Amino acid sequence: MRFPIASLILATSTVLSSVPVGFAAASLPYVTEPAFNLRFEQPIAIVSPPGETNRLFIIEKPGRIIVLPDLAHPAKSVFLDLTARVGSDDVEQGVLAVAFHPNYQQNRQFYVWYTSCLRVDGHTVREDRLSRFLVSEKNPNVGDPASEQQLIAQADDAPNHNGGELLFGPDGYLYLSLGDEGGADDQFKNSQRIQKDFFAGILRLDVDQRPGNLAPNPHPAVRAGTYTVPVDNPFVGATTFNGLPVDPARVHTEFWAVGLRNPWRMSFDPATGRLWCADVGQSQHEEINLITRGGNYGWNFREGNFPFRGTPPAAAKFNSPIWDYPHSQGVSITGGLVSHGARYPELEGKYLFADYGFGRIWALTPDGEKPVAADHVRQIAEANSIVSFGRDPGNGDVLLASIGTGRILRLVPAAK
Numbered sequence: 001m002r003f004p005i006a007s008l009i010l011a012t013s014t015v016l017s018s019v020p021v022g023f024a025a026a027s028l029p030y031v032t033e034p035a036f037n038l039r040f041e042q043p044i045a046i047v048s049p050p051g052e053t054n055r056l057f058i059i060e061k062p063g064r065i066i067v068l069p070d071l072a073h074p075a076k077s078v079f080l081d082l083t084a085r086v087g088s089d090d091v092e093q094g095v096l097a098v099a100f101h102p103n104y105q106q107n108r109q110f111y112v113w114y115t116s117c118l119r120v121d122g123h124t125v126r127e128d129r130l131s132r133f134l135v136s137e138k139n140p141n142v143g144d145p146a147s148e149q150q151l152i153a154q155a156d157d158a159p160n161h162n163g164g165e166l167l168f169g170p171d172g173y174l175y176l177s178l179g180d181e182g183g184a185d186d187q188f189k190n191s192q193r194i195q196k197d198f199f200a201g202i203l204r205l206d207v208d209q210r211p212g213n214l215a216p217n218p219h220p221a222v223r224a225g226t227y228t229v230p231v232d233n234p235f236v237g238a239t240t241f242n243g244l245p246v247d248p249a250r251v252h253t254e255f256w257a258v259g260l261r262n263p264w265r266m267s268f269d270p271a272t273g274r275l276w277c278a279d280v281g282q283s284q285h286e287e288i289n290l291i292t293r294g295g296n297y298g299w300n301f302r303e304g305n306f307p308f309r310g311t312p313p314a315a316a317k318f319n320s321p322i323w324d325y326p327h328s329q330g331v332s333i334t335g336g337l338v339s340h341g342a343r344y345p346e347l348e349g350k351y352l353f354a355d356y357g358f359g360r361i362w363a364l365t366p367d368g369e370k371p372v373a374a375d376h377v378r379q380i381a382e383a384n385s386i387v388s389f390g391r392d393p394g395n396g397d398v399l400l401a402s403i404g405t406g407r408i409l410r411l412v413p414a415a416k
Contacts, residue, residue: 029346030361030381032409035392035399036074039406040066042094046390046399046408049100049110050168053393055141058401058408061094062086063114069141071394080112080133080143087117090159092182093126099166099174101207108135110143111151111207113166113176117159126156128198130166130176132207132226151205154198154221158182161262165335169204170273173230175256176203177263177277184282185309186300191259192316194241195250197221200299202263202277202291204256206230216254229253234294242296243315259297259318265335265388266291269351274369276351278335279321283308286333287321288353290369295319322371323364330355336389339363341396344411347380352398352411354386361386361400361411383409 045059058066058076063083068074086094093115101109109132116127134147156162161179169175180200181188190199198221206213206228213228214236229236236253238246266277275291285304289297297319301312304324312318325333334354339347350363361381364372385404392399398411 028379028381029414030411031414032361032381032383032400033412035397035408035410036068038068038074038076038408040076040408041406042403043388043401043406043408044094044403045097045388046401047098047100048391048393049104050102051105056390056393057098059095059098061096061403062088063095065095065098065112065143067141071392077141079141080145082112082114082145085116085118086114087119088115088159090117092160092162093117096162096164097166099168102168102172104135108137109133109207110135111166111174113164115156115159115162126159128152128154128156128162128178149226150223151207151226152198152221152223156181157188163260163263165263165266165277167266167268169268169275170270171230172208174205174207174227175266175275176205177201177260177266178203179262180260180299186261191261191300192242192296192312194235194238194252194255194258195246196252198252198254200260201258202256202260202266203254204230204233205254214253217249217251219252232293240315242313244313256293257291257295257297259295259299259302260289261299261303263335264333267335267337267389269338271338271340271349274338276322276335276338278333278353280332281324281327284327285324286327286330286355287324288333288335288351288364289319289321292319292369297321320371322366322369323377325377329358330360331357334386334388337391337398338366339398343396344398352380352389354383354389354400356385356387359384359386381411 042061044061047057056068063086065080067079095114097113099111130152132149134144136142160182163177163179165177167175180190209228262280264280277289287304300309336353354361359382363380365376386400387403388401390399400409
């Protein structure tokens with residue numbers, strides 16, 4: 001098994017001791033520093049609502065969403081506490097992602113992706129849940145726990161590979177990344193499937209149920225009437241997949257892209273609309289993908305650019321990663337964001353990402369939508385146990401969540 005976050009228990013010194021000889025931290029152009037004089041319990045994501053400049057939300061994996069109501073005077077308060085619903089028997093479970101509706105100031109809606117692992121009649125029952133909640137009518141810094149409406153609640157036989165990014169795209173639709181259910185070698189045989197369950201890909205949902213969009217095909221995980229499927233999703237009406245026949249009445253038309261192992265953090269570039277996604281590898285390679293409509297990223301026939309298991313169907317076509325790197329350079333990729341703005345002029349248009357296990361932070365210079373060569377990727381900083389990137393909504397600074405240290409870090413130029 002490979003992480004992310006599977007090594008939360010490692011001490012800071014242990015994480016950095018895995019960095020190969022020759023890791024010249026002193027020559028790196030950036031450093032990280034605490035963004036706020038605050039500590040969090042396993043911070044795993046950083047979210048700012050659309051259009052706001054003075055509030056920030058920090059997701060704590062054990063089940064709480066923390067709000068900093070005034071970044072000019074940062075102090076913590078609990079926005080929503082889901083610890084009683086989450087439960088956990090593994091470090092890859094918990095509250096994993098939050099997204100505010102683009103129109104949340106009027107409709108008060110926000111969405112949460114979390115795992116539930118509870119004991120029921122002496123048995124462990126695991127579910128992955130996508131739920132809609134409402135902000136309190138009386139207090140914008142409090143979420144209403146009683147308002148939960150599940151959209152998808154899927155049984156999950158393993159505790160790991162829960163993926164877990166939630167984003168509203170430029171099109172106003174909700175995107176959700178999903179791991180392959182867990183274990184190793186895709187042991188539950190979920191990859192390269194579009195008519196089994198909701199694993200190993202990215203979903204695209206219409207939570208506003210616009211006219212002309214479609215009801216999802218029936219599945220035990222689907223809560224009917226809570227969302228529709230955009231009519232232009234790539235597998236709507238599909239009769240074949242990888243050249244083999246499928247029943248269009250059983251296809252999960254929610255899929256936007258497939259063939260991912262454990263997509264750990266994705267983000268839209270606000271300048272181009274491109275969707276960047278990091279996918280955690282297993283044996284040898286970590287990868288970064290540009291997600292396109294109907295793209296198939298190869299797992300588990302491929303890991304990065306390399307064959308992994310089995311022989312794919314003759315008609316199968318796989319999208320190559322923009323970049324992959326071997327486990328001599330890192331062992332658990334954390335997807336980041338494309339940098340824009342005056343705060344980092346030398347990083348303009350570059351994709352920033354990290355490796356959780358080796359503590360490295362890189363900048364990748366895109367070449368359109370083509371895979372890039374090694375001279376397009378440069379290490380710019382180091383930091384422990386980075387599991388997420390975000391932006392300071394007030395000034396545009398790049399923020400990073402360090403789950404092992406309990407800190408939100410800020411990327412700043414190194415002293416010269």
